Amino acid sequence: MSNALSRMHAYAFKANGGPEVFERIDLPIPEPGPGQVLIEVAFAGVNFAEVQHRRGEFGAPDGPGGYDVPGLEASGRIAAIGAGVTGLAVGDEVAAYLPSFGGYAQFAVTAADFVRPVGALPLQVAAGVPCVYPTAYGLLTNVGRLRAGETVLIHSASGGVGRAAAVIARALGAKQVLGTVGSPAKKPRGYDAVFIREDFARGVQAVTAGRGVDLVLDPIGGPVRKTSLSLLAPFGRVVMYGDQGLHGDWSEDLWALWKNTQTLAGFNIGDVARRSPETIGRHLDTALAALASGELFYEPPTVVPIAEIADVHRSFEAGIHSGKTVLRIS
Ligand SMILES: NC(=O)c1ccc[n+]([C@@H]2O[C@H](COP(=O)([O-])OP(=O)(O)OC[C@H]3O[C@@H](n4cnc5c(N)ncnc54)[C@H](OP(=O)(O)O)[C@@H]3O)[C@@H](O)[C@H]2O)c1
Structure with a gap:
């Protein structure tokens, strides 16, 4: 980073609402505190969570000047390093998870725990890894306890997390x-089979010969979650990780879980x-290495200039995009 450079462009909002609330603004470049890294962002991954952030599902904006800069993951070059950071250097090409947001900007700051060198992976691919893959690994392994030979059902199968989870599940030995x-x-x-969500129960029962599935990954909720519970095989698990269907909370008869040794x-x-920041760093390391080596297959992301962010959010909200989208920042 040049010493003369103290301000940056960002795409941000100061009121929740539709995609039109995005504004291109000027902000001071953040400074990395102890244990933190400042990244000059090359590409930022777009996640459905940023649509939810913009709509207000994470609360009202409260960042500098009343603006929130969304963006949970990015790739780029390290521009500065805070006190106490080891193993990373200015100029390194890295991918970073941004739990406090900020990816839709020329510079972003985050804890070094969440920053890893991209290795041989192209920066535009690496931008879509730091939130998506630790989520997929966490769902399948830490919480879902997937074992080789099991059957997995992944809702929102064509989204960023869904596609990553399908490839990882296969690599972990899932049978179906x-x-x-x-x-x-x-x-x-x-996928071995993909069903239309409105009526997936019959298809799942058919391809599993009535046995059901061992693990369900569910970011949707409501009726999809209820039906998923009814499709669990003995010892089966449903892992919920979102409320895309905007169904809100609901209650369930827990006795069925108890009697059938099942888990929600x-x-x-x-x-x-x-x-457990080290868990994120570990999954990020694993993913970057496995994607670079070819152990995990990936489809190249769609790359869009950040100036088109409102249109990108519109297509996410309409559910018409597919695969991973990353924003070109610089
Ligand atoms: N808990 C966590 O830690 C965590 C972490 C990451 C993501 N998430 C959640 O996981 C979900 C997927 O995230 P992602 O980044 O993979 O999403 P994405 O890439 O934007 O994919 C989203 C896909 O979800 C489907 N969808 C289902 N219901 C929808 C609705 N009401 N509106 C729009 N799309 C809908 C759409 O596909 P179809 O047309 O096939 O339905 C859409 O293509 C989000 O809810 C996100 O908040 C949670």
Whole structure:
């Protein structure tokens, strides 16, 4: 970073609302505190969570000048390092999870715990890794306890987390990887079968010969979650990690879980980052290495200039995008 440079561009909002609330603003470049790293952002991954952030599902904006800069993951070069950071150097090409947001900007600051060298992975691919892959690994391993030979059902199968989870599940030895999507136009790779979400129960029962599934990853909630519970095989687990369907909370008869030795569990990457930052760093390391080596297959992301952020959010909200989208920042 040049010493003369003290301000940066960012895309931010100061009131929750539709995609039109995004403004291109000027902000001071943040300074890395102890244990933190400042990154000159090359690409920022777009996640559905940023739509939710903008809409107000995470609360009203309260950042500098009353603006929030969204963005949970990014890649770029280290511009400055705070006190006590070891193993990283200015100029390193890195990928970073940003639990306090800030990826839709020329510079972003985050704890070194969440920053890892990209190695041989292109920066535009690496930008879509730091939130998505630790989430997928956490869902499948830490909480979902996937074992080789099991069957997994992944809702929102064509999204960023869904696609990553399908590939990782296969690499972990899943026997059958099933998914659900909102429309027949979506045909994500990596699945043995993909069902339309409105009516997935019959299809799942058919391809599992009535046994059901061992693990369900559910970011949708409501009826999808209830039906998923009814499709669990003995010892099965449903891991909930979102409320995309905006159904809100609901109650369930827990006796069925008890009597059938089944589990309904939760996962939240922000919570894991606070309580166990090393878990995020470990999953990020694993993912970057496995993607670079080819052990994990990936489809190249769609790259869009950040000036088009409002349109990108519109397509996310309409559910018409597919695969991973990253913003070109510089
Ligand atoms: N708990 C955590 O730690 C954590 C971490 C990361 C993400 N998440 C959550 O996981 C979910 C997926 O995130 P992502 O970044 O993978 O999303 P994404 O890449 O934007 O994919 C989202 C996909 O979800 C489907 N969808 C289902 N219901 C939808 C709705 N009401 N509106 C729009 N799309 C809908 C759409 O596909 P179809 O057309 O096939 O339905 C859409 O393509 C989000 O809810 C996010 O908040 C949670």
